[in-house]
Each structure stands twice: as C-alpha cells, then as structure tokens.
Amino acid sequence: MQQMATTVTLLGAASSPGPGLSAGDVAGRDGHHASLHCSRLRARKRQPWVLCSLKYGCLGVGGPGEAGSRSAASPVYSSLTAIYVWCRRTDELVDGPNASHITPQALDRWERRLEDLFAGRPYDMLDAALSDTITKFPIDIQPFKDMIDGMRTDLKKARYKNFDELYMYCYYVAGTVGLMSVPVMGIAPESKATAESVYGAALALGLANQLTNILRDVGEDARRGRIYLPQDELAEAGLSDEDIFKGVVTEKWRKFMKRQIKRARMFFEEAEQGVTELRKESRWPVWASMLLYRQILDEIEANDYNNFTKRAYVGKAKKVLALPVAYGKSLLLPYSLRNNQT
Template sequence: MLSTGRAVTSPACAAQRRFMGAAPRTVVFLAGDHGKRAAASVAARAAGPSHPGVCLEAAAPWSMEDVAAPVTVSYEESVRQVVLKQAALAASTTPRKARLSRRDAGVLDEAFDRCGAVCKEYAKTFYLATQLMTPERRRAIWAIYVWCRRTDELVDGPNAAHTSALALDRWESRLDGVFAGRPYDMLDAALADAVAAFPAVDERPFRDMVQGMRMDLAKSRYATFDELYLYCYRVAGTVGLMTVPVMGVSPGSQAGVETVYAGALALGVANQLTNILRDVGEDARRGRIYLPQDELATAGISEADIFAGRVTVEWRSFMKGQIARARAYFQQAEQGAAELNQESRWPVWASLLLYRQILDEIEANGYDNFSKRAYVPKAKKLAALPKAYLRSLMPPPSSQRRR
C-alpha cells in the first residue's frame, strides 16, 4: 500500500530548497517505517550522498487522510529511478551482442574514422583526451558522440527550421535498427558495433535524448526548476548514462555503480545548466527563456527585462544563485568521475574543468550574458588539460576510504 508522508522540513533543508528552487512535491513512502526507510534508501542510492537537489528527512506521523491524498513524483525523482535501473543493468552480467560480420570490417573502420574526425573538429580537447582510452572504448565514445551531435543538429542545426515531430519519429525509429544490428547508414553502423561491444549500453538514454529534442520543438518556457531539470537530463544527462558502460568503473573502486551513474548524470546536468547561463542572450533573441519562471518572478525579473537585456542588481543576484546551483552539480559530478576506469577519466575531467571555467567567465563579465558571450580563452583551455590529466591519475577516493 502507498501512503504519503508530510515532510518534516528542517531549516537547513528549507534553506536548501529555497536555494535550489525545488518545486513543492509529495514524498512517496511505502506504508510503515520499513517502507519509509526503503524509499529513502532508493532515493539516496540514486542521488549519491551529496546530491545537490535532495534532502532526505524523517516523515511526520501520517493518517488515513494521507493515504487518500494524490501521490505525485517530481521529474527529478523519476530521473533518479532511471539512473538506478541503468546502474542495475550495468552491474548485471549481460551477454555480448552479435557484432557486425568481419566482411564489414573495412566499412566499420571507415565509419569510426569519420566519427573520430567529427569529434576532433567539434570537440578538440575532448578528442585529445580520448587518446588514452583503449581503441575499442575510444571508438565507441566517438560513435556515441556523433549520434548525439546528429540528434542535436536536428533542432539546433542549420536545417532545424525544417525539423518536425515526424522527422524526430523517423530518427528515433532508426534506433531499432541500431540496437538490432541493422544500421541505416555508415555512422549508424559505428554506433551499432559500439553497443554490441558494450551490451550494458541501453536504448533508454538514447530515446530520452530524442524526447529532449521534442521538448525543444514544443517548449520555450520552463515553469519550475523541476521542469528544467527534466530537460537538462534528456538533452545532456543522458550522455553520461550512454557512456558510463563504455568508460567502465575502476577495478579498485569500492563505490556503488549507482554513484558513478549519478555523477555522470550530474555532469550532464551541470554542463547543460552552464550552456543555458552562457546563452541567455542568444536564446532570448530566439524567443526562448531556459530559466525557471517561478525563480525569475521571485527575483523580480520579468520577461521584458530579459528581452531588453537589463543587467540589474536583481539580475546579478539571480545569476549568482543559478551559478551556485550549477557548481553544486559539478561538485557531485567529481564523485563519479573519480571512480571511473583510469584510462577513461581524462576526457571526463577535461570536460568538467573546462565547462566549469565558463561559469567563471560569466562572473568576470559582470553577469552580462545578454551582450557578452562567456568565452574561455584557448590558453586557459590548454592549461586545464594537464590539470585534468593529473586528476585522472588519482586513485578512486572510495578505494582509499576502505583501507
């Protein structure tokens, strides 16, 4: 039986929710104390010990009135359940799928070379950092990157104006062929071989990313951070869930697999929040506002202010809170990155450190992300690579704690 518990909100949790902009939600518990502990355990496992948006507390005594109350689950909680399922799939013994025939080896080599070339052109530092990975892992990461880029181009590329819901339906249907070993074209063939080589790579994150593209076609406003979180998961957090099975967890890690998955999700969310904060002016010129409407209203900022590009005291204060939230997700992402296979850590640390610098540049621009684009100079990008490499050499923190 399900019941709803009235959350006992401590000052610390209340402050966290105000800071995070979390939407009010109904907490779902299984009846009885055991069920409450089980529900809290599931949420904690999915989020990790320091998830920036979670606050687990005791529930107040409940009555039969609570049983009849409507049960709602936040988008954030729904995403956590996806993370748990993906982690469970990775932890299970999954047989390798049939690879494409050897007669296709030449075509596959060319396909992976093309994927590598695309990655090198559009994500130079990330491409460089993949060079430490084994050839099979590296090629699979390139193939996933290219599929994600092609998907994003449907709604954000030069032909985006011609993309319809039907076009996204057709694109998504091609995933059936990819995961069944019947690719549509050469680049799909690279992805098909990658998912066959790493069977824990699941279809769900790929389909969820397409859903994110559907949101871009249909939505230009987000009422709450919870809505925005779902968007960030779909268009960016999914990338982490796609790639963790390829990158692998360090043999010396004592952390749960779900910790690594939660960290990968957090990095995707952090990167997307950073993109949003960097591109406020650009998005406004397209009639889009990817900022929580309720938080803007609380800060006293109107849509007219955003479209006019007004950098006011209220805007600077608002941006400080948004940047702090993005940094909190980057902080959680570090926990997952540190537990990956050593050969796979460098590109992840490079992405984390480079994207986090964009937030520094927004601050350096006086929070004017209307007329100034936060750009990290090439020298700073290059300086981040050795830092990322040194971080990648450090043993997993969990292996040190258990000694």
C-alpha cells in the same frame, strides 16, 4: 530543491548484428567516418560531456604526453566518437539548418531508426559505427530514446515553469550523454563505489555542463525567443521575460545569476567523486571537461554577470593550463578507497 526522479536502466544487454548491413564488417572504416563527421559538425549547446572528452583527452592512452594515433585507434575513443556523432545528428534535427522543417513525425522515424540500429540493422555507415559500439559495451537504449524526447520538447517548448521542468530538459539533452558514456569509459576494477553512484555522478556532470551552457548563452537564446531559466525563480527575483529580452544587467539580475551559478557548481561538486571511480585512462578527459566548464562560470562572474551581450569565454592559455591539472587529478585514488587507506 526537489529533483524529479528519472528511471533509467543503467546496464543493458548489447544487441548483436542482424540482417542487412553488418556492424562488425564496417566498424573499422565507420569509426574513421564517424571521426571525420564529428569534426565537421558545429558545436552548439548540447552534449558537452563527450565533446570535451574527445577534444581534450586521449582516451586509451596513459597521459598527455602520449597523445597520438594510438588514441584514435582505441575502441574507447572510436566508440565515444560514434556516440557523440549520433548525439550531434540528433541535435541537428531540431537545431540545424533544416530545423524549421522538422516535425514530431520525423523524430518518430529517427527513434524507429535507433531501434533498428540497436537490433543490428544500421541504415548507414555512421549508424553502423554506433551499432558496432553497442556490441562491444553494455549500452542501454533508454538514454538515447530520452534524448530524442528532449528534441521533442525543443519543438514545442520555449519556457520552463520551474527548476523541476528545466532539470528534466537538461537530463534529456545532456544528462543522457553521461549515461551513454559510462559503459564505454568503464568503472575502475579497484573501485568500491556502486554502479548507481557512478552513473549518478555522470548524470550530475551532464546536468552541470548543460546548466553552464544555458547560463553562458542567455543572450543568444533570448534573441531566438527562448528562455531556458526557471520562470518562478525569475518572478521571485522581480524579473520578467521582458527584462531578459532587454538584456540590461541590474542588481536583481546579478542576484538571480548568483543563485543559478551556485546551483550549477553544486552539480559539479556532486560529479567529482564519481569521476575518480572511472577507469584511470578515462578520468583525465572527464576531469578536463569539468575544469573547463567550471571556468565558464568564473568568466560569467568576471563579466559582471553580463551574459546578454558578452559571451563567457575561456582563453586558450587557461585551457592549456587546465590539462595538466586534470591529468594530476586523474591519478588520484578512487574516492571509495580513500577512507580505507591508513
């Protein structure tokens, strides 16, 4: 399977606040506003990486027993919240209640606003929270621009000829979130891994989560006239768009789904080593995200691959049980150091 290469600047210089609304002056209250806005936005299919980190982890604290106000006050937590809110607002442009009125020109204006934000000229309080974040961490603008390109794709594209095309879409709308988040989560000081490998793992996790979302939501997307599945692989399996719209589980469909689930799990496996290289306090929420999303694939299988009329759902009990497992994994030595241990 060929993966199309994506050139991304991994570490960029943070911009300083410029004229206009000062990011630093409003950062504290903006973090609060961003957190409130985050809770009000309805979760859809994009940006699972940061969402799970915020929902299931307490960044900046030592472990599950210490969940509390210190977490919400930590620079890491507030910065990830600011990133997530920007991602959600971007997603709202093409997937929200006013999506039918959004034009390519509107996305062009949103991109210019992003450039102003990185130059220290935020437009509003939520922008200011992200502008403050980029003064604290070496976050590059390119993944943000790439996400906007993904929204442009959503405006004009409802089919994907092959996995290379789908891979790029998944990078744009979800892999980018991993690249945005790593500078904030941080690489463990003791890690011997290269920055490139850690960013590659973050990208793989975003891709895995997005592929999982796609497989979970096949029926829902079909009802919107969208098919986020490789057309050539559907044809190889003897399936057509009409089969997707009919929504009948057949042996052909089961065989096709097994192939897609295997691929998603491959990306999860690729991500695992990189997660161990993050700062210890950042690993737990990322492990939680990974374990919970992997269980969605298990639920699709348990539903006999009926993702047309049954939504693969991970119950609350399984979610709760996953958290201590994730915390235990977060305590493991970075993978890059394990071969050096006697």
